[in-house]
Amino acid sequence: MDLTWTPEERAFREEVRAFAQAKLPADLRAKTFAHHRIKRDDYLRWHRILAEKGWGAPSWPKEYGGTGWNAVQRMIFEIECFKAGAPRLLPFGLGMIGPVLIKYGTQAQKDRFLSRIINVDDxxxxxxxxxxxxxxxxxxxxxxxxxxxxxxxxxxxxxxxxxxxxxxxxxxxxxxxxxxxxxxxxxxxxxxxxxxxxxxxxxxxxxxxxxxxxxxxxxxxxxxxxxxxxxxGWTYAKYLLGHERSGIAGIGHCHRELAILKSLAERTMASGESLSLNPRVRDSINRVEAQVLALEMMVLRVAADESSDPGPKASILKIRGSELQMELAKLQMQVAGSDAWPYDPEWMLAEADFHGPGPEYSAAAAAAYFDMRKTAIYGGTNEVQKGIIAKQIIGV
CATH class of the missing domain: 2.40.110.10 (Butyryl-CoA Dehydrogenase, subunit A, domain 2)
Structure with a gap:
């Protein structure tokens, strides 16, 4: 597998990066980096900005209003949007029922629902x-x-x-x-x-x-x-869960949270030294960064499979992605130190600007840590996913 980007892929990455920087509303970027609550209208704004560009359904075929992007393009798009501070694309329409309708739905169902999913009219x-x-x-x-x-x-x-x-x-x-x-x-x-x-x-x-x-x-x-x-319905449910579990890998989310972790580590300690100079902190960041890059390669391998159904391989992505999201949240909380604990749920609804590392920035680290615990449960618990891997891949 060639792990280098082609000139076309690098050009596409720059195109997505420039678009996200230019079109993502500043207040939405600030909310996302500060782990504030993302509201309904926030999701709608970003979805409709993408839909206007023609990027509203990154994983769908062109004939259904999608981009027709390949696996590498989809991953580049996800990573660059997340790193820019964009909220996640709502998975329930685009990543769950949408693929089910495309594969199993009637023509009337496709005509009625698919275009409305892209624009979040439903x-x-x-x-x-x-x-x-x-x-x-x-x-x-x-x-x-x-x-x-x-x-x-x-x-x-x-x-x-x-x-x-x-x-x-x-x-x-x-x-x-x-x-x-x-x-x-x-x-x-x-x-x-x-x-x-x-x-x-x-x-x-x-x-x-x-x-x-x-x-x-x-x-x-x-x-x-x-x-x-x-x-x-069980047949369609399993197909949908395969797409859901692949999405739970959250490679874009992991890249963004890694960047936030590094920013937190740069905050000034009482001694005047950057926390990132601490050998234990630096070692933890280096190790988790290597694991994020390994997950990226794993996501690409599964997405590049000729089959449109990720099948049991999605369980591997789900386990590894959820573990990394929890680990990144834990490290952020540890690096934030005492600033991580006294979080206020009302503060997370505030419309504050992003001010960079420090108490105002890290106050949501504990809340994010608590929230990320759910990733090991939804989409089927990690214990269940291990059973699926053992039975359908290993054959025990």
Missing amino acids: WWCQGYSEPGSGSDLASLKTRAERVGDRYIINGQKTWTTLAHYADWMFCLARTDPSAKAQRGISMILIDMRQPGVQVRPIKTLDGGAEVNEVWLENVEAPLENLIGEENN
Whole structure:
């Protein structure tokens, strides 16, 4: 595998870098670097800036409104945008239900939803996990009963990220209660704006409420909102999870957090020396930087595979990426020292400018550390991913 950039790839990197520097709003950049809360309108602004440029769906084929970029271009784009301070692209539409619709959706579903995903005219959320059915997703109990020309859906979903903003949910529901385990599950698209949908926030360790529980009481969905075949939803769910787990690798996020870590290490110590001169700190940064570069190569290898389905290899990316995101957050908190601890959730909502290393900058380090603990759990716990690797790759 050639690890050097071609002249075309270097030129593309400069193009993305220049665009991000010129078009990313300064206030949004400041929020991201300071680990402030990213609000709904912040996401919409950046998505629509990219959509206007024609970069709204970096991983989609051109025929569906995407860029048609190859694996290297997609990775360069992600890294440069994150390093510039851009928020993540919302994964639920672009990286989850979008690829499912492209592969399994009807033409009517593609025509109705895909262009609206790119411009975030529809905000999507994921209806997978339930109380008692997280990593053991096949045990879900939400029911969808077929009545005439529609499904009537009842049940509860939990840990539903950004559901309080969502217009639509792609939901797994049991359509054949007599079937065992993975059989009898269907994937259905649900309009979140109808009566019977209740969204309740769940407060997390970092003081935020990004995740929610969602109650579905006699919620209706027309039959045309079924993805693929009835009772075959597990197939589409696995395909979607492969894309989700690849995204959890977060290579762009890792590069940005590494840069923030280095900036924090440059802050002045009481002795007047840069903390980055401390041998233990320098060794920790060097080691984690080498691991980020190794993850980058791993992401590129998986993305460059001719198959559009990452399959069990996505589990490797999910494990390694989540471990590195947690490690980077931990090191930031350690380097920030006492400045990391007295964080105030209200401060994280502030519209403050980015002032560089120091107490005002590092006050969110502890909150970010707490928040990153979830990466080992969502998308399927790391323990479950190890089981998938053992069974489907190693063959034990």
